[in-house]
Amino acid sequence: MPFSTLPPLLAEALAARGYAAPTPVQAAVLEPEAKGRDLIVSAQTGSGKTVAFGMAMAPDLLGEDGRVIPSREPHALIIAPTRELALQVSRELIWLYGPTGARIATCVGGMDASKERRQLSHGAHIVVGTPGRLRDHLERGALDLSALKAAVLDEADEMLDMGFRDDLEHILDASPNERRTLLFSATMPKPIVQLAKRYQKDALRISTVGEDRGHGDIAYQAVTVSPSEIEHAVINLLRFHEAETAMLFCATRDNVRHLHATLTERGFSAVALSGEHSQNERNAALQALRDRRARVCVATDVAARGIDLPTLTLVVHVELPRDAETLQHRSGRTGRAGKKGTAVLIVPYPRRRRVEMMLRGARINAEWIDAPTPEAIRAQDHERLLAALLAPVETDEEDVALAERLMAEKSPQEIAAALVHAHRASMPQPEELNDRSQGGDRDERQPARREGFDDIVWFRMDVGRNQNADPRWILPLICRRGHITKNEVGAIRIGPNETAFQVPRALAAKFQASVARTASEDDDVRFEVSEGPVQQGGRAPRGGPNRPAGGANRPTGGARGTHSAKPYVRKGPPRGPRA
Template identity: 70%
Template sequence: MKFSSLPASLEAALAERGYAAPTPVQAEVMQPDAIGRDLIVSAQTGSGKTIAFGLAMAREILGDDEKIGFTESPLALIIAPTRELALQVSRELEWLYAKAGARIATCVGGMNPQQERKVLRSGATIVVGTPGRLRDHLERGALDLSGLRVAVLDEADEMLDMGFREELEEILDATPEGRRTLLFSATMPRPIEALAQRYQRDALRIATISEGRGHGDIDYQAVTVSPPEVENAVVNLLRYHEAETAILFCATREKVRHLHATLQERGFGVVALSGEHSQSERNQALQALRDRRARVCVATDVAARGIDLPTLSLVIHVEIPRDAETLQHRSGRTGRAGKKGTAVLIVPFSRRKRVESMLRHAKIPANWTDAPDRAAIKERDRARLLEKLLQPVEADAGDAELAEQLLAQRTPAQIAAMLVQAHRASLPEPEDLIANTPDARRDAQNERHRPGFEDTVWFRMALGRRQNADPRWVLPLICRRGHVTRNEIGAIRIGPDETYFQIPRQIANRFAAAADRSARDGSDDEPVAIEVSESGPREAARDNRRQHRGRDNADTPRVKAKPAFKTFDKAKGNKNGKPGKPFKGAHKHKRP
């Protein structure tokens, strides 16, 4: 099928960009039964959906004319979840409607709102923006939607996942009743169905992806590792694939910072994207990837939404996605526009069952394997290096003269060896990984202690997450109170209202005596009591669950639970039972 029945200006724009035939989703929205109707389109990222809704709304924007005159209010509104996706949509629509004379206004966070309002007042034909910024302009009276003919929700499921339901409803409620609503979403959860029922009429459903949520152009791999080996596995995966561009997904900003620093130290060209980066920093990072100055991007889920990098061929899930939809959206950054891609999940031994369940739910077949070791990487390096060095080159007179001088002083074999070494020197070294054996898996699952911690005693203190307990200051506090070093403290478990930690049995009595003395010496205004725990954190957690189950039963009288430990200092709560202020001692030792 070819592009047909389109205004001449759009056909010319598509021809200039090399579009010979429409993608499946583009072909579907141009079918006769789709013209003029509300649409619910299920299409994967990278399928050409931006051009698809650009073509679908052509009749509403152009009518029977080839040129667009001045409009007092926008004719089309496109809402996208992120700044990057909104900017990408604007760039696509600009060239598509350039010959028709359309004016595009982009309204996103991080940009100058006054400049955006000026563009809106100048007669924008199409407005593209993020929900928060669009609602702000709407409430300030800068965005007039009274003449709107078509509204497009791009990646609607993502916007709902990000908590933009209220903004979307306020914006759509301000649009005319007779406008078209085009809803594009990779998945169709219940909230999307509810949104469609409220704001669409007799919508036509278009599905261009199979029932399974995985992408056919993506090779899914699941790599099992020991929990401490996750970062080493990342290094080896990057070295094994040597992708032109790769993106690594983490769950938190802290993890992004840490992994970004780790990879920089190892010699990778890497950039970071997270919510703590400004729009300018995000633009610079993306430009570095497009210019090939960087090949690896470490990002959080929200920061990476809407990123479109044509050379992206590898996605690594450093931390397991929270659900099947997140897995799909992360992986969908690659395997776009018919290109092949690879998505790798790094799975600690203890999380394998959860990942297997997620993959079954997503109907994604994955190849379970081990992380590539040094030998596999070296073998790939040899093949890639040989291919690269055997490629024909054009040498100018200066290069030829230098080559003659080298041949006069070294043998061809020596020159070849020097060339190989020079190429290898630019590659980060692979890591040595623990072999994926039954013993290694058993050790990881049993949380094998380091030497000297085979026999330990659990201690407990009344500080937890609700009192802002953090390992960065809890560890120095334990050292100071018990007169021990960091190397003499084992595992630390921080719960909601208490923290447990291990001390080797041979020094446990000495530690307990020192902790008791330091509590009485007056160095702290409110000393935190530290004492031996006979049960440890697991037994305490089990008792806590039993108490909560008893309280949830309406037929069970509420009996005050007998404390498992003797009374000691604790944070005071308010009358509503909410946690009170942290310990003064906690504040004192928060930054050792």
Template identity: 70%
Template sequence: MIPENLPPLLAEALSARGYETLTPVQASVVADDAKGRDLLVSAQTGSGKTVAFGLAMADELMPDGALDRPAAPLALVIAPTRELALQVSRELMWLYASAGARIATCVGGMDASRERRSLNQGVHIVVGTPGRLRDHLERGALNLAALRVAVLDEADEMLDMGFREDLEQLLDGTPETRRTLLFSATLPRPIVALARTYQRDALRISTVGEDRGHGDIEYQAMAVPPSDIENAVVNLLRLHEAETAMLFCATRDNVRHLHASLLERGFAAVALSGEHSQNERNAALQALRDQRARVCVATDVAARGIDLPSLSLVVHVELPRDAETLQHRSGRTGRAGRKGTAVLIVPYPKRRRVDMMLRSARIAVTWTPVPSADDIRAADRERLLTQLAEPVELDEEDNALGLRLLEQREPHEIAAMLVRLMRSRLPSPEEMLESSEPDRGQRGGDTRTGEHRPGFDDTVWFKMDIGRRQNADPRWLLPLICRRGHVTRDEIGAIRIDQNETRVQIPRAVAAKFAASVAKTAGQGNDESGITIIPADGPPPQAPRGAGAGAGPRGRKPNGPRPASYSARPTRPRR
């Protein structure tokens, strides 16, 4: 239900836009106790913040239900990035269209002289980035003497990006009688300090608990070997075939590498990071909007303010540093009632940390296996059948060509050729470690039966100080053993995982070399989880029935160097 205390022109704009009710943050800022007060609002990305502060400042902009003639700006909205400022401007334009509002947008990368002309002609609302707004203020083009409302959107991000001095200069240039609306996903100490300096008796509003996790976003997580992260990304993209997908990496280098790898595999992908110019960013975003590209690889900062209506899949290729970052990233999808999927790719050694982060953030997540090549082929078949079942209009040329084909081939041959043609246009799925060796869990993970593979009659056992309590799993222990011991997979026999330790079977012919290698690599930072590998005093005891080799429900944070990150650039398996 739209509140009755809104100006009629704005209520009509909301109804025309399809609003039947307000989001929690929107309802909070227009409540009676928020009228006329400074606001310190904590709300997540995608919760409707732009419309919220657009409604909140309506009483100051149009106290009599209508706007005065445009002159010096009445409202100033400051956003951290060009994309977010443009998005805010578009939202305010439809909200205030019936009121005849004139809105000026001032951002880097645009024609500054044109912006100055727009300001000189008179405006009601100015939206911009800190640096460009400060430049206009210093040049005398931006007159803040009549300002009634100042809005800081994504204030935490602006401080993180080093805009404190710009913000202070802009706010110092406004009348003390103005309202200050400060919106921030988080409220760290610098934000609280800024609020104390520039706000008076601010009403604190938090809808984080209500919006947390975004009800329209399905969270999934999948544990993978560190060396298989890139292959997992490929299979996720192929399984979902999303209209638009966004992949998050932590560094520019990783964005560059993953982008190049996806292009090599045949994906239509673009990249966004701090190393790209404004023109490159504009071209990338336009390619996503007109569907010439369907995948965007980005860093956290570069993706700020991007609004892509067709975005339905977010993949956290590298884990976010905390739950707030997770939600900021994921909030790029699942907007305005649309459904979205956010997937975390979790290296096996980091699963416990991710579990704790998700629990603390009260985010419900489903742990799923990485899509296999068979899963993707099955999804492709269903998509093909669905596409062919959709009604289409065929012209005479289409029908004529179809009849010619029927004269030359049998119907089932034409159908098979069509399937083959469509498959040839899609990137091939990758074989994951789990799916490429489906018997590995029995051959290498569980030797309860005492059976030996050929060539493993004369063996030596080694033990590792990690077991089911620490989420030990053959799928990530196997590549670790190969790296530490300088052996191949074929030179590793059984892997027996017990409650607190794991024993590994090595042929006696290579046991001495293996022992020397694990001793040498232990002190060279090659052990990615601090695990100790030493000779065992004999074979493991027979495991009781039901004591399998899978990961247990609990785990510990390994000692030693941090696990290798995605920046190690895993290579594709040879075919």
């Protein structure tokens, strides 16, 4: 029996859950040399760590009869960085230790603290919680660690990154020195090593992390897109993969809110997870994903830590992770427990080199691909629909009766066509991406060719990056002053102190007249005809009469901007008199 070294009740619980053989990290903690010792375990997210430390602390919790040793004070304490992870750990330990008679208490922020205190007062053999809530119960006298035999720090690197070091040290200092300390971490930065030196004795180092930090069960892909088409790429990726469950990562709660609203409006069944949601809202969102009422989760890094969804097969990094560790933790939501998963990074063209360096440093071999086209998505839809309709299904008398009625009124071809149409109508439509989104190797400085812009006139404005020029207000200003639409404005080039833009020659005279007519003495920005875009020296050749003075001291450089230029802090045009 693979788990023959475990107490019989634990082995039976594992067999009932379908565990046929231990994972590498589980096998490592069951080795004779690990018994009774402090452990430092480096293991990937999704490698079976929870069951592993559940097995490892069995000698500290169970008596010779295989049942839990009676006690009112906890014998084991598990500390996790987030509420979701703590609740997940608690659920795992309940089925693992349930047959032994162990009582398990969960203490996390956002839940009823008084209810947790009552649960602790009634006695708990195992306590699972987050650092802040555990420290609060400890300081209030509700949590007594005097009899603690084993302390587990799950995802210890994340807890230190989140600023919980003081809380962890306060909790460990309140427990007996002779306790075992089991430290589980996906990475081993210096702060983790320092923590281990202080609170562990003769610790056994276990590592199941291979040289390929990218996780063997995760296929990494990178999609290069124009910054303005990131949302369109997200929609097409979701439609192309049609994953049972997908998780999209954003950097801020505002971006989570915006993307969630966009996807919901487009017809995707999506939920959001960020710091602005209450615990009840978070629980409801996760339950919707488990019940298949929702298939897409838009989340921030912190909100998604510790989430384990067995059906999650697609992770999309909508906004790039800040480092390789964040990439690893995000992507680790999929490819868990031997299942395959896909992690896709959406890479704006200007950031490709940075992403390549991050992937190289993380030893992750990612496939660089184009964003899925509507044609590729429709081809996938055809294959999925054929597979679904040709698969055997169970029918009842009512289904057969309805089918016979349809066959009497319509031909088989008409019925099949109606079925295909109904299926297509229920799916969100894919997005048409610009040619720029289909070829990341093209020189960013070359403008994309657009219909109607073969013959153009360049104009210039006497504001640039030094005056906080930004396409988000430059484009509306051009349209408002020149009485044209945004589709009638071509490429925009932003230099240090001026901005050049294209207008079709057929509209140039009308644009010039409108600019002159809408001018006023209070205008901060002046328009004039230019002979071309911003040059390497930072200035556009001018053909207009209003050449401003003082240009000799302007900085040089080859900086350029486009509609998709990196946004600046300033949200509007300059105000007040110009120098």
